[in-house]
Amino acid sequence: MSQPISVQNLRAWYGNQLTLKGIDMELPASQVTAIIGPSGCGKSTFIRCLNRMHETVPGARVEGDVHLGTEDLYKGDPVDVRRMIGMVFQKPNPFPTLSIFDNIALGLRLGGMRNRGQLREAVERSLQMAALWGEVKDRLSEPATSLSGGQQQRLCIARAIAVQPEVLLMDEPASALDPVSTLRVEELVEQLKDTYTIVIVTHNMQQAARVADETAFFLNGELVEFADTTTIFTNPGDKRTEDYITGRFG
Amino acid sequence: MRKVSSGTKTADTVFHVATGIAASSPVVLLLAIAAVVVVQSIPSIRLMGWHFITGIEWNVGDTYGALMHKNGVTAAAGASFGALPFIVGTLASSVIALLIAIPVALFTALILAYRLRGWVQWILSILVELLAGIPSVVIGLWGMVVLAPFVAHGLGPALTHVGVVIPYLRGPVGTGMGLLTSGIVLAVMVVPIITATTRDLLQQVPVLYREGGIGLGMTTWEVVRYIAVPYIREGFIGAVALGWGRAMGETMAVLMVSGNAINFLPHNLYSPISSMAAVIASQLDSAMSDGSGMAVHALSELALVLLVLTLFTNLLARLLVSRVHHRRRGVRA
Ligand SMILES: Nc1ncnc2c1ncn2[C@@H]1O[C@H](COP(=O)(O)OP(=O)(O)O)[C@@H](O)[C@H]1O
Ligand SMILES: [Mg+2]
Numbered sequence: 001m002s003q004p005i006s007v008q009n010l011r012a013w014y015g016n017q018l019t020l021k022g023i024d025m026e027l028p029a030s031q032v033t034a035i036i037g038p039s040g041c042g043k044s045t046f047i048r049c050l051n052r053m054h055e056t057v058p059g060a061r062v063e064g065d066v067h068l069g070t071e072d073l074y075k076g077d078p079v080d081v082r083r084m085i086g087m088v089f090q091k092p093n094p095f096p097t098l099s100i101f102d103n104i105a106l107g108l109r110l111g112g113m114r115n116r117g118q119l120r121e122a123v124e125r126s127l128q129m130a131a132l133w134g135e136v137k138d139r140l141s142e143p144a145t146s147l148s149g150g151q152q153q154r155l156c157i158a159r160a161i162a163v164q165p166e167v168l169l170m171d172e173p174a175s176a177l178d179p180v181s182t183l184r185v186e187e188l189v190e191q192l193k194d195t196y197t198i199v200i201v202t203h204n205m206q207q208a209a210r211v212a213d214e215t216a217f218f219l220n221g222e223l224v225e226f227a228d229t230t231t232i233f234t235n236p237g238d239k240r241t242e243d244y245i246t247g248r249f250g
Numbered sequence: 251m252r253k254v255s256s257g258t259k260t261a262d263t264v265f266h267v268a269t270g271i272a273a274s275s276p277v278v279l280l281l282a283i284a285a286v287v288v289v290q291s292i293p294s295i296r297l298m299g300w301h302f303i304t305g306i307e308w309n310v311g312d313t314y315g316a317l318m319h320k321n322g323v324t325a326a327a328g329a330s331f332g333a334l335p336f337i338v339g340t341l342a343s344s345v346i347a348l349l350i351a352i353p354v355a356l357f358t359a360l361i362l363a364y365r366l367r368g369w370v371q372w373i374l375s376i377l378v379e380l381l382a383g384i385p386s387v388v389i390g391l392w393g394m395v396v397l398a399p400f401v402a403h404g405l406g407p408a409l410t411h412v413g414v415v416i417p418y419l420r421g422p423v424g425t426g427m428g429l430l431t432s433g434i435v436l437a438v439m440v441v442p443i444i445t446a447t448t449r450d451l452l453q454q455v456p457v458l459y460r461e462g463g464i465g466l467g468m469t470t471w472e473v474v475r476y477i478a479v480p481y482i483r484e485g486f487i488g489a490v491a492l493g494w495g496r497a498m499g500e501t502m503a504v505l506m507v508s509g510n511a512i513n514f515l516p517h518n519l520y521s522p523i524s525s526m527a528a529v530i531a532s533q534l535d536s537a538m539s540d541g542s543g544m545a546v547h548a549l550s551e552l553a554l555v556l557l558v559l560t561l562f563t564n565l566l567a568r569l570l571v572s573r574v575h576h577r578r579r580g581v582r583a
Contacts, residue, residue: 051465053461053465056461056464058367079467079468079469081467082464082465082467083467084467086465086466087465087466089458089461089465093456093459093461093462095459095462095463095476095477097480097481097483098476098480106466106476110468110472159466160466163466163467
């Protein structure tokens, strides 16, 4: 059963530059939450704070609270947090030296799965869920990099869900993809949301409108407005949100 | 349209000729050196045949006495040139050096590239570069004064206990001048070379790929093991080949700590040895006094073998690299 994420007074820095200026947010379980906002407003920084990726950047720093259910994510080992919270990046980044099969199996093996049959099953299941199985089932031992960009991105999604996280973070997962691949990724998000709490960053407002249940609008490191997607796009409460969605800036 | 002045045209011609010369000079130099070495070796090759690389007796003969005629060439009476001990010495000491250097260099490079930041990283990086620049005589001196006694009285006796299971580690340990000390001295010289190259390679691994692993909940070590190291493998093999070539060609430091073995093969890890490079340097002077000239030809043949071996290791490394490339064809970063 997936759990909600609650964020309290989250602030993040790169060096001395304060990039997130105190975010409070409750991201509901088993829903898709979209983060929208102009480039550079802190969308990536925000979701990278949710799985403690932000602190891996040299000189970067975080303050505030992030809870998954009742668990304080900033207590304990970040490695455990990242096992619970999967991430898909803006550019497809399959492990370049590994085969399609091993790209998915590696995380499972490191998680302790040794049995070959079990591994095969889990790999197939993840590829099925990522809607990639049909295209790769006869070429599992080929390098992951032999796939097209859209297929690579779905492989990265399969890789993330194979280890059965509770949350899936997606940072503009379709921005480097062609329209057909984009559509497939969006369909995938739709299907995965029953199982996972999904947070998706996008600067494409139609995409947010299509896939998200809730939408948050960020501006200059602040959360301007957070409501259900229909409200944000039809009846925003804040003038700045309205300006953004009507295309007056950004 | 702008008119091209004849001055510009001349400059262009000069430029073309100059780049042509510059581009072909490595080939020309290599061929020239190889040609000299080969031509100089021919009499020795005719005298000794395959015995040059299978024989263990190296004896310039009676250079003041009668000349001997054999296989159509002339040499001092009783001369025999069997280079196997030197070939084995070069290979064994350089392989020991690599066995020590590879893990040390890889580990150091990982720390430099991923663990340290700011001024600590900067200082340590500079230190590695400095270490690479230390003249080999200085390292040789350290090997004689510090390392050899340590091998004789500390490390050697300790290793002989392991010798119960691994025969080559058995004693006697001797003076400390020998194979193991040569290997360690060479490792000290090779580590900075491999480290500096590997550190640069590791820093070039795209962050995006490493983040793929971090985001999946891999530990730092797992990211290194499964993403970074496989990614740089080709370059790493190249760096090791570079270090190997350096270790085989190193002359002075080995000369100082090898124990100068002549006419026998190393029998254990502490045995005195000689390397091809060291023998060429130390014997050339006396070889000049051989009126038949054969001693110099023999040393040339030794140089030829050394040249072939270093070229061969370099080619082998390239081949490995291109095979890895081939396997990973289609990789788009
Ligand atoms: N690695 C970094 N080092 C320094 N500043 C950064 C880094 N990444 C992002 N920033 C800065 O932080 C701000 C927010 O960036 P980001 O979260 O990537 O925005 P978005 O994803 O909304 O486009 C920007 O001003 C950007 O320049
Ligand atoms: Mg971004």
